[in-house]
Amino acid sequence: MADPVIIAVPKGRILEDALPLLARAGIEPEPAFSDEGSRALRFATNRPDISLIRVRAFDVATFVAHGAAQLGIVGSDVLMEFDYSELYAPVDLGIGRCRVSVAEPVELAALDDPREWSHVRVATKYPALTRRHFEARGVQAECVKLNGAMELAPLLGLSSRIVDLVSSGKTLKENGLVEIEVIAEVSARLIANRAAFKMRSAQIGPLIDAFRQAVR
Ligand SMILES: Nc1ncnc2c1ncn2[C@@H]1O[C@H](COP(=O)(O)OP(=O)(O)OP(=O)(O)O)[C@@H](O)[C@H]1O
Ligand SMILES: O=P(O)(O)OC[C@H]1O[C@H](OP(=O)(O)OP(=O)(O)O)[C@H](O)[C@@H]1O
Numbered sequence: 707m708a709d710p711v712i713i714a715v716p717k718g719r720i721l722e723d724a725l726p727l728l729a730r731a732g733i734e735p736e737p738a739f740s741d742e743g744s745r746a747l748r749f750a751t752n753r754p755d756i757s758l759i760r761v762r763a764f765d766v767a768t769f770v771a772h773g774a775a776q777l778g779i780v781g782s783d784v785l786m787e788f789d790y791s792e793l794y795a796p797v798d799l800g801i802g803r804c805r806v807s808v809a810e811p812v813e814l815a816a817l818d819d820p821r822e823w824s825h826v827r828v829a830t831k832y833p834a835l836t837r838r839h840f841e842a843r844g845v846q847a848e849c850v851k852l853n854g855a856m857e858l859a860p861l862l863g864l865s866s867r868i869v870d871l872v873s874s875g876k877t878l879k880e881n882g883l884v885e886i887e888v889i890a891e892v893s894a895r896l897i898a899n900r901a902a903f904k905m906r907s908a909q910i911g912p913l914i915d916a917f918r919q920a921v922r
Contacts, residue, residue, distance in 0.1 A: 711756050711909055714770055714778035716763040717742070720894050723801035724779050730920035731913070733758075755909065767793065767897065776902040776910060783871060783892045786835045794903055795895040797917045802894035804873040806832060808887040811860050815884045829859030830869040839869075839889050857881040 713733075715724055725740055734752040738744040739760065749758045759775060763784055770778040771790040781802050785795060808828070810818065825846045830836050833849035840847040852859065856870040857877055871892065872878060872885055896917045903910050 707755065708906070708909060710754070711777060711906070711913060712748075712759055712775040713756060714759050714761055714766040714775035714780075716766050716780060717760050718763060720763065720779060720781065720802045721760070724799075724894070727779075727799060727801065727917070727920050728758075731916040733916075756913070764788075770897050770899050773899045773902055776899050776906065777913060778897045779894055780897055781892055781894050782890070783832065783835070785895060785897070786890060787832045789834070792900055794898045794900050796898065796914050797896040797921065799894045799896055799917070800921050802892065804871045804892045806835065806869060806889045806892060807872045807885045808867055808869055808889065809857075809872070809878050809883040809885050810867045811882055812884050814860075814866060815886055818886070820886060826867055827865040828867045828869050829856050829865040831856065832869055835889070836869045857883060 715721060728735065733756055735758050736750045738746050739749040739758060747759055749760070751758060759769065761769060763781060766778040766780040767784050767788050767790060769775040771792040779799065783806050785793065823845050825848065826840060827848045827850070828836050829850045829852050831851070831853055833851050836849050837847045850859065850865050856868040859865045859868055860883060861881060868883070869889065875885065878885060896914065898910060898914065
């Protein structure tokens with residue numbers, strides 16, 4: 707039998723919504739997969755030709771881009787940050803909906819005019835996306851890379867603005883920040899390694915179709 711197709715799935719918040727989607731696509735992982743307490747990283751499924759790995763959200767794109775996994779589920783925020791040419795993102799899965807936005811303290815927003823900026827210092831998990839966004843309108847962005855808790859940066863003087871994910875807006879509100887600009891809408895995508903998609907189309911093509919059907 708051909709090697710199993712490996713699907714990389716992020717742990718964290720997308721995992722919960724990804725499980726019903728996998729089930730609708732006919733993929734039932736072994737029970738340990740949805741047990742956050744399990745230390746295993748690779749899991750079997752009801753399909754002997756498919757196995758799953760559970761990795762950090764940003765690493766899903768890396769595993770698939772390098773062909774270590776053939777398919778993956780990842781937020782479009784991650785795809786925009788990395789911009790990997792080896793990835794093909796054929797299906798919008800409609801889960802993990804949020805937006806990438808610029809935010810700043812309420813008091814600053816009352817006086818601020820973003821059209822006058824020529825330079826901005828931003829704390830973010832998305833430095834490439836942020837630089838690209840501001841460059842497009844002639845603003846130089848100096849990014850301080852953080853991996854979480856971006857909302858603390860303005861409170862503690864690390865940067866006056868942040869670029870982060872916003873969904874309900876609760877995190878911004880509780881930290882005295884307001885959204886001043888939406889950079890992009892985000893949702894999770896099914897991604898495929900382009901070379902694997904070409905070389906193993908008989909295995910991977912029907913799986914992509916199964917995900918397409920599952921989101922209908
Ligand atoms: N508030 C949110 N609402 C909806 N989707 C979100 C939200 N926050 C994050 N996401 C989506 O879920 C993905 C993973 O986010 P999550 O917060 O689980 O990762 P993380 O904890 O930052 O990851 P890691 O622990 O690997 O750094 C994001 O890339 C994004 O696409
Ligand atoms: O607008 P809201 O509904 O409040 O959601 C936004 C929050 O969700 C994400 O963080 P998450 O909770 O995933 O934690 P993290 O800091 O580990 O990324 C994001 O980084 C924001 O902090």
